[in-house]
Amino acid sequence: MTTTNPTEKNPFDLPELSYWLSRFVAFKDALSCALVCKAWTADFLSAVWFQVDFDDHPQFAKLSPDIVAKHGHLIRIVKNAKTPAQVSVLNNAGVDSLRDLHIDPTASAIQHVQVYEIIYRNSFNLQHLHLFAATLSHNKEVYSTHYVSAPALLPSSGPTPLVSSKLKALSLKQLCLTHNSLVTILQGCPGLTELRLPYTDMVGTPTRSFQHTGVKVLGSTFKSLFHLPTTGPSLLSYFPQLTTLSTFNYGLGAVTVPSTVIKGEISRYCPQLTGYYLEDSVGTITREFLTKIASSVTEIGFLYNHISLDIIMAILLHQTTMKAVKHFDVQPGFDFAEKEDVIPVSDDFQESGRFLQLIPRCCSKLEEINLHGHEMDMDDVEMDEWVCKDLKILRLRVKGLDTKDKILKAIALWRAGYWRKRQEKAGAPEAFDEQASLDQSIEARVARHLVKFDKLWIVWLGIDFKIHPQFDYLSPDTIAKHGHLIKIVKNASAFTHAASLDHPCVNNLRALHIRTETSVVQHLFAHDIISRNSTFLQDLDLFAAVFAVDKQDSFAHYVSSPGLVLSPSTSLSGPLKLKTLRVENLCMTHDGLIAILESCPGLREVRLVNTDVIDLPTKSSQHKGVTFFAASLKSLFRSNTDTAPSLLSYFPNLRTLNVWNFDIRYTIPSAEMKDNIARYCPRLTGYQLEDITGAIAMEFLTNIARNIGQLVFRHNNMSIPMIGAILMHQESLKTIMHFNIQPDLDFEEDRVAPLSTHFRRYGNILQQIPRACSSLKIMDLHFLEMDMDDVERGRWVCKDLTTLRIRIKGLDTEEKIVRTIGLWRAGCRRRWQEKAMGFPEPETKEDKTDNSIEARVAHHLLKFDKLLSVWLGYKTWTTVYHQ
Template sequence: MDATPMNPFEITEIRRRLSLFLSPTDAIACAQVCKSWSDDFLSAIWHTIEKSSLYQLVKLDLRIIAKHGHRIRVINGLSVEDGVLDKLQDASVSKIKSLSMVMKKTIRHLAHCYDLIHRNVTSLTSLNLSMPPPVDREMYFTADCLSPFAHTGATSSLAYLKIQGLCMTRNTFSRMLNICQALEHIDIRDTYLQSTVFTDKYQHPRVTHLTASVEQVFYADPDKYEPSILFHFPNLTHWETWKSRSSFEIEFNHCIMEITQYSPHITALCNRTGIGSEEFPLSKVLVYGLRDLTEICVEPEQLSPEVIMSLMTHKNSLTTVRTSSSYDHLPPSNTAIEFEDYLAKFGWAVQFIPSHCLRLQEFSLPSHEMDMDDVDKFPWMCHDLQVLHVRIKNLNTMDKVNTALQMWVDGKRAKLGNNFSKDTEQVTKDLNLASVGYPKQQDSIEIRVARHLLRFEKLCTVRLGSKVWHA
């Protein structure tokens, strides 16, 4: 006799997976079907608490939070509103994995925040703490809230830590690193590190990403020597930095020595006006402070001919060159975006990057308008190129941009023998895919651009001043 087929929704694992894709309203409806469904779908309802839903949390009875607090995994945007933090003081709220909150400058509020962190310290993998400016140098951060109870034998699972607008001593900073053994990325923007007798000299073996200003890294009390905070990160590979003061005393050669001595493995630099002043020139940092750089992100106005020539010392290792606007504030529309082109006067120098950096995979200068005549003079040799964000001179209307990119997509499909649009045969003829060498002068700007893009077989993401195209 044939067995009766099982309803797939009777399988717990299927219901749990389904719950991940439902809206809160649908999940609540499913949770009311029966008790077995309730357990599966309630976890989805309570899993993430966004800032927009915090006001609903305040309205809940404490008994409800006590019953379901153990299901909370993510809290985003917890702020100083009265009542919200009080609702989370129940002992059941103890398995949070990701927590983001703004702390109030009162002893009582800080105590509640530290208690919430300490209660979840063994499950937390991401923690984002901030305090409104200005920095109160009387409100010290305590590292003990990140330390699990000793009798439990548990350790911290924290991999990402952002502390913004707080104050701590250098020893507290070192102790915090010692506690968070799993830490990989630390962000201390706008946090004041007070110089004290530096005794806790811990070096973290796993931190690879640091976000800190030039002053935080190098500026110490002039009356006593302290190594820069790079001392704590011998395996650092990514450094995002900026300069928060208009001027400060800094010994350039000493800073270079500290970079090469304490963090010699930095291969990715994101410099938001931090390095580039007269005291700390970016071009010299690239030449004397870094080795085998693979990624660099700078402000558009920083990419001067001197900096570009300095990048050539890393031409055999660079895979990513972009300006900070490459991913910041990209409008999701079809409208052509206009930027101030800081590189217009030396567009020829920009061509040194794709023509000499053989391993380049991403070239993102969205504010720069390239001239195809310059491109023809400096043929690109980066055959591994995958991402390109630039603008093209005379490719200045949406119709022209879309035509060029559609030619590129169709031409690439024709090369691969895939399905393509009805105009592909004409496109293939226009582009003369089998030809090599420079385009003819009578070719339109659209054909010249499309032919250039088709030289790179791995290129899959292109933006030429409008929306992002994929092929």
């Protein structure tokens, strides 16, 4: 009897398997797999070329036309195509199968033409198209490049009639679109469901009408959507089946069109509209829509800082229909799926947070609650029943649930309780856990509350994997499952932090801030992490938490060889993407620094804070990309160049130098420093200078630097001699700033910042700077208070001023500052109307006679046509009405 053994087969020879594997591998793994064998090449090359994001892969713009022609048909998604080089490389006949395109057509006339050629070539396949102007222009109607070319968006087969487009979502940002072009697009795109026109102007008078029954979501400015009937048709008239509207009303104050007119247009044109996303400066638009305009609202989105008892009561007017209540991100760009950061709990409405409980207690049809910036108190939650039993998505914070451990425990208890509940419904005997029922911990209380909602499937409670001070050792299984999602790591200072991150699945970091010197093992962990992520790292910060005088004798204080640390795992990944490098309280050799510079061609910023660079180099090198360098005076300038070369010799294109000297014993002749700068960094014009007495700033200003364009110094070093030294550079100075007294000062904070008393008596002398420095564009002296009497005694000659941060005597409350900004913006609007339309908005009698401190400051600000950003002690304010 004979038997026949079946022929052995390699499972990886199955084409179906390699195809599905290619769908799930990371970019660099796909590159490696494409080289395994010819059979794999086709599948894995399609994964490599599937998406091109120029922000992530800028080197794509440098590919030859032959390579793009060969593989361009594999590209399906293009993001962030902004520059002429990026657009030019896409304008290739091989790139003909795009489904998603995100591109700027406005930079130049040739770029405009090329973009629409790309769109037309791919119009048979495009499903998502986002056209935008990367640079804001307030005169875009006079530029042909800002107009949308409707025919290019529609597929055509030569002389045959137009073929239906596959376009589903269209976004046009900061462009111009005629009404007739909009009709053309709508007629040619029957599958369109979402249209967004942020800051896009609708121009011209329509000569034809059309209604698109497929569009469900529309986004546009309030001004474009609602206006008096005599000024033209409403955009809403094109979309009779609209269900969701997103609109914003910035720069126009309160609603200017009567509520009855808006309500009439909505009921007339969009009777099915029930979802609203509303934004303005003060919350008026949200309250107007909820109380006077909208009916049977099912979905509402608004800014979190506009939550008030009025808004809550307005929401409750729609309690029988409301399905989703959410606020816009406290932190724009926050990704709940990747959990890259923790949104801080906002102070807005915390004290009256119990009133928010009225929403889930009254809105029985609620399916989504997204109030992730708000912290609820379980005492308030448990006082009454939530009636929203169909709840599916819940995002909020809970008081007391403030660590990673507590949140994970609450989620685990919820999952366990949900599983028991499902088993009991399936017929399993009821399991009573007496200990669990008696548990009154915050985790157990939250879990018991979540279990009440059978349909709940997404919960977010603010998990912190990276920046929480109690970051503990996570299990390898957890890291293996989620590690590839981590993009940013901050303050990894403990051994357990490094141990958790030293996992093969933590391989996609963009930014890393990690301590290396605690022990030899932690040092090795840290550098393994860097090496594994070097292909993607853009920002790297290595530090020792404590300054050590003898760090040169400690192995753990040395930055490891770049051959092991800062080289990508595969040469196919291209050059390293590192842009900024910061090394604090550590040591490195000159050869080590040179190797890092050579392996990182994209490096732009290097900071060596209390870091020793030792030994003689065995070779020389220059990095032409680094434009910012920071180091101590002792590291930069050596009295004996035979010991080691100046660090400046590595950076011939340096533009800005941050240097400090807190060792009063160390001095070096000014002539030698001047010679070093002239020899190695001839383009250096920006200086950030720090020491205890201000001597270093005086030395550079008077004896070393020439034609200074940027100057940053310590505020308590300001003196009359310092002002005299600054004026030696009055022809070239463009930026003057001082370092913050408060290192964590946030210019967006909702409180008036503190003042310094330094130099207050001689503040009038400060006026010599803006009166003499005609090239000045940025003046940031935010802790020094000026007197308007001093300001008004002379003329500021800095007519190109764009950014101003100062304090004014008498302008000392939020109300006064806000009024000042309002007067300045009103004046900017009048000036813009006069220049753009030929007639100004007339001043009121009160405007002409107002001599308050607010009016005086606003009048002074209006003298600077290019002024964009103003800080007077409370928030940073901008205006859209500039030249």
